Structures are given as C-alpha cells and as structure tokens.
Amino acid sequence: MELDQDLAALEPLGGFFVLRTGGAPRGPMTALARAYGNRTSDAGVNPITFRVEKVARTLNAPEPRIAASVAQQGLAARLWSVALGSAALYDAVPDLDPALLHWDPDAAAPDDLWLSEVRARPAHAASVADVVLLGHLEPLAAALRARHRIAPGLLRGNAASALAGAARQLDRWAVAHGRGEAAAHGRALTAELLAHPLLSATGTLTGTAFRRRSCCLYYHVPGGGVCGDCCFLRPPRSSARDASG
Known part of the structure; x- marks a missing residue:
C-alpha cells in the first residue's frame, strides 16, 4: 500500500502516531538534523538543551540528566509510533x-513533528531500524551525552521502552477495531526490532509486555515512582542503586 501524503490512516491511533506533513510548519521548528548536530536555532538556542531545560522545569527534576532521559524517551515514543x-x-x-x-522543542507532549516531504521506505525491521534507531535515536543519544552525564545503556533502554509502549498502543487499537493483520504485523515487527544488536540487551519482551534492564530515573522526580516496565519493583532508597546502563 502506498503512503498518502497526509498520512491520514494514522490519525485514529492518537497523538503519538499522527505526523503533520506538507504545507508549511506551524510556528518555529528546527530540522532534527540540526538539533542532533548540537547547532543553535535561528534564535541562537540549542534545541535539545532548550527541550531538556523545559522538561526539567515542568517536572521539577532535581538533576538535568533526569530531564534529558525523559525528553529523549518522549521523542523516541513519537518516532517509533509513526x-x-x-x-x-x-x-x-x-x-x-x-x-x-522538523521538531518544536517548545511544544507540549507529545512532541510536535512536521515532515516536509513524504517519501516511502520499506516496512521491514531493517528499514525501520535504519529510519528510527540509526537515523534518530543514536544521534540524539550522542547529542544528549555530549551535554549530560547519562549512560548509553539507559538511553538504549529508553529507546526499547518507547518502542514497546508504542507497540502496545498500536496493538490495543488494532484489536479493538478488528484489525488483526495490523496487530500481528506490529507484534512481529516489534519483536524483530528489539532483537537488533543495539536493543537486544535492553530487556525482555513477553507477548506485548516488556521488562527493561535499566531505569529511566523517573522515580527521582517528585511524585514520580517507577514505570510499569522498570527493572525496579519499587523506587530504590539510594541513588547509588540507579540502573543507569
């Protein structure tokens, strides 16, 4: 099936799956290639640093690396969902x-994305890994690590967690709407992607449930707690026990 230029089939799946295309961007946006290169925007601000600082203020995060982790996982969820x-x-x-x-680092969650040109790529695992994991999440992780003390294993755990979360949402929608072939395709593709060498050590997938081997550090946020797929069953008592990769 060919892609339609407005990707209308994604709209019923919800905000994390929708991708704006064509026309002109809505407000100031930055090409992600520019952001990953740690270049400043036209306003003289580094977009990734801006996003991390915004997330830190929103969550009242006690450390920049916590906000960096949450910001990365949010963008990863958008990319995997699309x-x-x-x-x-x-x-x-x-x-x-x-x-x-293009990306608006000042937008509320889910991250606001706009694609200036719609070009189709194959839907097999190698292609999707090339588009999302290698094309975005690895350079995003490098950009974050250049500015924050954050472990590669944690960021790859976040990438895997975001993938599994997107897959669960897709699966729920497909089952609820009688789209068994879409559900099966999503599950199979997710399993193949989590077997990628960059993600294979991040956790265990059982059906649509994922248990990661690292922690995103969200429990440090006031009132945060641990996530449903965290390696911890309850928040650690000491930050010395952080599973950072």
Missing part, C-alpha cells in the same frame, strides 16, 4: 530523514 503505525497500516514507512523532519 514508524510502527505506518508499517502496520500502510505496509510502508515514511522516510523520517532528520533533514526533512
């Missing part, structure tokens, strides 16, 4: 080239 949803519903994924995909 790719998985497209693969399941179109049997193709949009080319999310960071030079074509």
